[in-house]
Amino acid sequence: MIYLDNSATTKPLKEVLNTFVQVNESFYANPSSIHGAGVEANTLLDRARSQLAEILHTEDRFVLFTAGGTESNNFAILGVAKANTHKGKHIITTKIEHPSILEAVKSLQHEGYEVDYLDVDEAGVISLKELDEKLRKDTVLVSIMHVNNEMGAIQPIKEAAKLIHEKSRAAFHVDAVQSFGKLPVFFNGEEGPDLISLSGHKIHGLKGSGIIAFRKKMNIVPLLLGGGQELGLRSGTVAVPQAVALAKAARIAIEKMDENRLKYRKWHEELMVFLADFGEHIHILSTKSGAPHILSFSVKDLKGEILINALQARDILVSTSSACSSKQKKTSHVVEALNIVPNYKKGVIRLSFGALNTDQDIVEFKKAFTEVMKELKGELKNDLERNFN
Structure with a gap:
């Protein structure tokens, strides 16, 4: 099986799984307990927090563990907005955010908040x-994702942060779930965001793990109430094994980032050329300036599900835009925001690369996709045989 759906989730690395198992076996005590085993578990938790803080260039006390990207995003949107109503009730986000942002913002609209949604150009920027x-x-809040999960557009985060901090009192949140470990992501003074969301299972870590990190002390309302864990901002017994495994996955991702980025860029460029040879039958949504690990395109007058099934029959797994919306029948909100010609709206396919992919995977994909196009696009048969045989 060739797995090219790494933006949906990644296969956990063996080192990460081993770390998770070892911590569960030897450090299973509640980190809030004051006995020796609890102190040992809490020491591991603090170490994981410190490692992530160092990677993000922030302080340990500004890193909170969550159950993943969706919770982190919800925490950022709802927590900041509700804690700062004295400053205002106006929020800015974009039309191509992840549903965990858009739905959280929508819930605030029902409570009387005013929301502006930024448009994007053909490149998704x-x-x-x-x-x-x-x-x-x-x-009171601006939330802009770093890398779009469906077509890989990279937003000008540094410039946006500078503008927001100069022109307003708003907090700037960045959903970095799709960029961390692939592109540089960290706090950088006034030219960086105020909050960042990360998820473990996008970087060959475990599902059910993530963080929300801050650049500085912020006024924020907790969403979970109880024992006051995680500096009083996220109550509930902290999952130490997930936290330690996340720190492990993050360290590996950062160590391999430059090497993997070059590999992804090579495949991205190679496939852009390959797809361009199909002429008007293919519309490429991603751009050369976008994230190197995501490549989205659409086949004219074909449904994405048909393409996915045909490729799966050849042991190649891809997705239609976002896994979070691929089971829905309606067109993706990202595709709508890009103003794509109607003939191409239904046939969007996303390839997303991970650390475990190889050059041979790309070779096999090109071979299989050519076969699929010959089958599904009868009028292309003669041209494809001439160009690709």
Whole structure:
């Protein structure tokens, strides 16, 4: 099986799994307990927190463990907005955010918050001019994802942060779930975000693990109430094995980031050329300037599900845009925001690379995709045989 759906989830590395098992076996005590075993578990937790803080260039006390990207995003949106109503009730985000952002923002709209949604261009990138125009004195929060999960657009986070901090009192949140471990992600003074969301299972870690990290002390309302764990911001017994495994996966991802990024860029460029040879039958959504590990394209007048099934029959797994929305029948909100010609809206396919992919995987994909196109696009048969045989 060739797995090219790493933006949906990744296969956990053996080193990460071994770490998770070892901590579960030897350090299973509650880290809030004051006996020796609890102190040992808490020491491991503190070490994991410190390692992640070092990677992100922030302080240990500004790293909170969560159950994943969705919780981190919800925490950022709802926690910041509700804690800062004295500053205002205006929020800015984009039309192509992950549902965990858009649904959280929508819930605030029902509570009387006003929301502006930034447009994106054909490359999926926001306009800094529009952001500037939308910022107000009562803007309390801006949330912009670093890398889009469906087509890989990279947003100008550094420029946006500088603008937001100069022109408003708003907190700037960045969903870095799809970028961490593939592109540099960290806090960088006033030119960095105020909050960052990360997820373990996107970097060959475990599902059910993530963090929300802060650049500085912030006013934020906790979503989970109880024993006051995680600095009083996220009550509940902390999952120490998941936290330690996440830190392990993050360290490996950062160590291998440059090496993997070059590999992904090579495959991205190679496949862009390959797909371009199909002419008008293929519309490539991703751009050369986008994230190297995500490549989305669409086949004219074909449904994505048909393509996925045909490739799966050849032991190649890909997805239709986002795994979070691929089971829905309606067109993705990201595809709608890109204003794609109707003939291409239904046939969107996303390839996403991971650390375990190889050059041979790309060779096999090209071979299988050519066969699929010959089968499904009868009018292409003669051209494809001439160009690809």
